[in-house]
Amino acid sequence: MVTAALTGCGPAWWGRAPVEVGDEPGELVVEELAAGSFHTCARVRGGQVRCWGMGASGQLGDGAATLRLRPVAVVGIDDAVQIAAEGDRTCAVRGDGSVWCWGRNPTVEAETGAPAVRAQPQPVAGWRDVRQLALGLDHDCAVVGSGGVMCRGQGLHGALGDGGMFSTGPVAVVRLESAAEVAVGYGFSCARTTAGEVLCWGWNEYGQCGDGSGRDHLTPSPVEGIAGARGLTAGFDHACASLSDGTAVCWGGDTFGQRGDGGETTVGPPAPVLGLGAAQRLSAGQYRTTALLADGTARGWGREWGPERLLWPGCDEPREYVVEVTESPRQAPPEPYCAAPATLPVAGANQVVVGQLHACALTDDGQVLCWGSNAYGGVGDGGDDDRLQPTPVAW
Numbered sequence: 001m002v003t004a005a006l007t008g009c010g011p012a013w014w015g016r017a018p019v020e021v022g023d024e025p026g027e028l029v030v031e032e033l034a035a036g037s038f039h040t041c042a043r044v045r046g047g048q049v050r051c052w053g054m055g056a057s058g059q060l061g062d063g064a065a066t067l068r069l070r071p072v073a074v075v076g077i078d079d080a081v082q083i084a085a086e087g088d089r090t091c092a093v094r095g096d097g098s099v100w101c102w103g104r105n106p107t108v109e110a111e112t113g114a115p116a117v118r119a120q121p122q123p124v125a126g127w128r129d130v131r132q133l134a135l136g137l138d139h140d141c142a143v144v145g146s147g148g149v150m151c152r153g154q155g156l157h158g159a160l161g162d163g164g165m166f167s168t169g170p171v172a173v174v175r176l177e178s179a180a181e182v183a184v185g186y187g188f189s190c191a192r193t194t195a196g197e198v199l200c201w202g203w204n205e206y207g208q209c210g211d212g213s214g215r216d217h218l219t220p221s222p223v224e225g226i227a228g229a230r231g232l233t234a235g236f237d238h239a240c241a242s243l244s245d246g247t248a249v250c251w252g253g254d255t256f257g258q259r260g261d262g263g264e265t266t267v268g269p270p271a272p273v274l275g276l277g278a279a280q281r282l283s284a285g286q287y288r289t290t291a292l293l294a295d296g297t298a299r300g301w302g303r304e305w306g307p308e309r310l311l312w313p314g315c316d317e318p319r320e321y322v323v324e325v326t327e328s329p330r331q332a333p334p335e336p337y338c339a340a341p342a343t344l345p346v347a348g349a350n351q352v353v354v355g356q357l358h359a360c361a362l363t364d365d366g367q368v369l370c371w372g373s374n375a376y377g378g379v380g381d382g383g384d385d386d387r388l389q390p391t392p393v394a395w
Helices: 106-112
Strands: 030-035 039-044 049-053 068-073 080-086 089-094 099-104 117-123 130-135 139-144 148-154 166-172 179-184 188-193 198-202 217-222 229-234 238-243 248-252 279-285 288-293 298-303 319-321 335-343 349-354 358-363 368-372 387-392
Touching: 030 349, 030 358, 039 080, 039 089, 039 358, 049 089, 080 130, 089 130, 130 179, 139 179, 139 188, 148 179, 188 229, 188 238, 238 279, 238 288, 279 349, 288 349, 298 349
Parallel strands: 030 080, 179 229, 229 279
Antiparallel strands: 030 039, 039 049, 049 068, 080 089, 089 099, 099 117, 130 139, 139 148, 148 166, 179 188, 188 198, 198 217, 229 238, 238 248, 279 288, 288 298, 298 335, 319 335, 349 358, 358 368, 368 387
């Protein structure tokens, strides 16, 4: 449910200027981040990838399948042009347009019936000429060639966009030939066109396709009221787009405030994110969303993980969602969330990504700073203590 764009194919080309530091020989310069549930990866100048955090399913790509408190190099990847992460896996688009993945892949498990855990990168059959890749829990999609979109995996709600329900390999999304960016949630997908239109297809119970009908869409359908979209992202059951005027809108589920509209609406067309202007790049993960602003500051909203408020320390009015438990004598503790954008503790950022328990930012001067829970090494500073303030990754 994490997307990232290549130069000329998505939000990276219209946002803040790229990092231009690190010209000294041997100096590591990070150009892109991607976060899974409990791990993070960085694409560095030159095309190598380094990952840290939970690695039990091989999602760090170093062959060890174990937790790493500091970054390790992914084996055999030296020409990555984009990285994406979701759950317990990571993928890289290589310079020739192929896709190589590592970690646990639920879409391959569904196709073959056998566990698909790889501790080192393996090529994914069928992906060719990929320009931008988005990963989901049950399916993946990519912009290919000159603007077509291909999807593979499970499509029980029509998430593949070809009118069917399942594919053993990539299939073409119908009536979509000018895509600039694609984003994937659970059971649904969305694409942004070069003209600034957004279309979605698949699961629509909570308005994930941008309307209040509640009916699934087997093929792409325009999202109501969106024009001039220049960035797109999707979480588990919601999606958001940044618009040419600097505002942002979100649609879909809002159980944990992940739409950023104050939590007043449950299903319906896109709603403006409260108080958000000059939005340049959005990133969603599960029930959370972050926005990078033109001045290099960032905002975040949606689900926390525990009462410590590690992800959104700047949330002024945190709310609580009470989990209904009917089969247990013990009541589950309420889950905190922030229903409107909160200021994140970073400045001069080029990108912000968020996992289940941690968040990381890539700054203008080439640093990667992380904060939140360090229980699984998500902060990447070599320690295991939680961090309320951004901490440099220990390369």
